[in-house]
Amino acid sequence: MAAKKRMAKKTVAKKTVAKKSVTKKSVTKKQTTKPAKKSAANSTRSAQSTRPARRGPRSAAQRVSGLLVMLPWIMQRQRVKISTMARQFNLSEAELVEDLQMAAVCGVPPYTPDALIDVYMDDGMVIAEVPLVFSRPLKLSTAELFAVSVMAQTAMQLPGANKKGPLASALAKLSPLMPAGAETIKVQLPKTRYVKELLVAVETGERQEIEYFSPASLKRTTRTVTPRKVFEDSGRWYVAADDHLSGEDRVFRVDRIEKIAGVQIFDQLREVRDDELPWFSESLQQVTLRVRKQARWIVESYPYVSRVDNKDGSVDLTMSITSKHWLGRLLLRAGNGVKVVKPAEHKPLASQTAQSVLARYQTTAS
Numbered sequence: 001m002a003a004k005k006r007m008a009k010k011t012v013a014k015k016t017v018a019k020k021s022v023t024k025k026s027v028t029k030k031q032t033t034k035p036a037k038k039s040a041a042n043s044t045r046s047a048q049s050t051r052p053a054r055r056g057p058r059s060a061a062q063r064v065s066g067l068l069v070m071l072p073w074i075m076q077r078q079r080v081k082i083s084t085m086a087r088q089f090n091l092s093e094a095e096l097v098e099d100l101q102m103a104a105v106c107g108v109p110p111y112t113p114d115a116l117i118d119v120y121m122d123d124g125m126v127i128a129e130v131p132l133v134f135s136r137p138l139k140l141s142t143a144e145l146f147a148v149s150v151m152a153q154t155a156m157q158l159p160g161a162n163k164k165g166p167l168a169s170a171l172a173k174l175s176p177l178m179p180a181g182a183e184t185i186k187v188q189l190p191k192t193r194y195v196k197e198l199l200v201a202v203e204t205g206e207r208q209e210i211e212y213f214s215p216a217s218l219k220r221t222t223r224t225v226t227p228r229k230v231f232e233d234s235g236r237w238y239v240a241a242d243d244h245l246s247g248e249d250r251v252f253r254v255d256r257i258e259k260i261a262g263v264q265i266f267d268q269l270r271e272v273r274d275d276e277l278p279w280f281s282e283s284l285q286q287v288t289l290r291v292r293k294q295a296r297w298i299v300e301s302y303p304y305v306s307r308v309d310n311k312d313g314s315v316d317l318t319m320s321i322t323s324k325h326w327l328g329r330l331l332l333r334a335g336n337g338v339k340v341v342k343p344a345e346h347k348p349l350a351s352q353t354a355q356s357v358l359a360r361y362q363t364t365a366s
Contacts, residue, residue, distance in 0.1 A: 069089070071103060071117065100119055103119055157187070192255050194254055195230060195254055198254065202228060208225055208263065209262075210252075212252060217325075224263060225243050225252070226267045228241055228270055236254075237254040238252065238253055239251070287346055298330070298334060304317045305318045305319060331350035
C-alpha cells in the first residue's frame with residue numbers, strides 16, 4: 001500500500017510539474033507575441049513619419065489640377081488602395097483623402113447624388129464609379145468644347161499624367177470636332193532652362209559648375225554643386241544640391257541659374273526625400289507675420305513653419321527668412337495687408353524699405 005501511495009504521489013507531482021511547464025510555455029508565447037505587435041506598430045509609425053512632407057500648403061489651383069489627373073486614373077481602375085494612390089501622385093494619405101472628399105461633392109446642376117462624382121473611401125480603399133451624368137451623351141457648345149480641349153491639353157502636361165490613358169484618348173476623339181483653325185492652338189506650360197541637364201546630373205552624380213544670381217544680395221556667384229533632387233513647387237523649378245562652396249546642403253531656384261557646365265567629377269549617388277529638403281533650416285531666422293485677408297496670397301505662395309487662424313479672418317504666420325532684404329521686399333509688396341508681429345527689430349522694416357526705395361527714385365530723378 002505504501003508503495004502504491006508513493007507511486008500516486010510521484011504521478012501527481014509529475015502532472016503538477018507538467019502543468020507548470022505548460023503554463024510557462026503559454027506565458028512565454030504571450031510575452032513573445034506582445035513585442036511583435038509593438039514592432040508592427042512601431043514600423044507603421046516609422047512609415048508614417050518618413051512620408052514625404054510638403055513645403056507649405058497646396059493652393060486650390062494645385063489641388064484642382066491634380067484631381068484632373070487623378071480622377072480619370074482611379075475611374076479606370078475603380079478600386080485602389082489609398083496608400084498606392086498616394087504614392088502614385090506623390091501625396092500623403094491625409095492630402096489624398098482631403099482631395100477625394102472635395103471631389104465627392106463636385107458635380108453639375110442640380111447637384112443631386114446622380115450628378116456628383118461617385119468616389120468614396122472604405123476600409124483603406126478608394127472606390128470610384130463613372131457618374132451617371134457621364135454615361136449619357138454630352139452636348140457641348142463650341143466654347144465649351146474649346147475650353148475642355150485646352151484644359152485637357154494642360155492636364156496632360158502635369159506630373160503623373162498618363163500619355164496613353166483615358167484623357168489622352170478623349171482628347172484625340174475631341175480633335176475632329178473642334179472648329180476650323182483650332183488645330184493650330186497648342187498649349188504649352190512654361191519651361192525652365194537647365195532642368196534636363198540637372199535631371200541627368202542627379203542620375204549620374206556629376207558635379208556641375210553654375211553661375212547663380214541671388215536677388216537678396218544682388219550678386220552673382222560661381223559655385224560647384226552636386227545635384228541631388230530636381231522638383232517643381234508652385235510653378236517654379238528647384239534643385240536640391242550639395243553646395244561645395246559653402247559645404248552645406250542648399251536648394252536653388254533653377255531659373256536663377258545663368259550658366260551650367262559639368263566638371264567631370266562624379267560623386268556617389270544619394271537620394272533626398274522631400275522631408276530632408278533644407279527649407280526650414282534651424283540656422284535661418286524666423287519671423288511671425290499677421291496676414292490680413294487682402295494679402296492671403298502670402299499664405300499660399302510661401303512656405304511657413306506654423307500658422308494660427310484668427311477670429312477676424314487674419315492669419316499669424318511663422319516663416320523662415322533668408323535675409324532682411326527679402327523680408328523688406330515682401331512687406332512692401334503686401335502693403336497694409338501684413339505687419340510684423342515679432343521679432344521687434346523687424347517691425348519698422350516695411351517703412352524703412354519704402355523710404356529706401358523712395359530715396360533711390362529721388363536720387364535717380366535728380
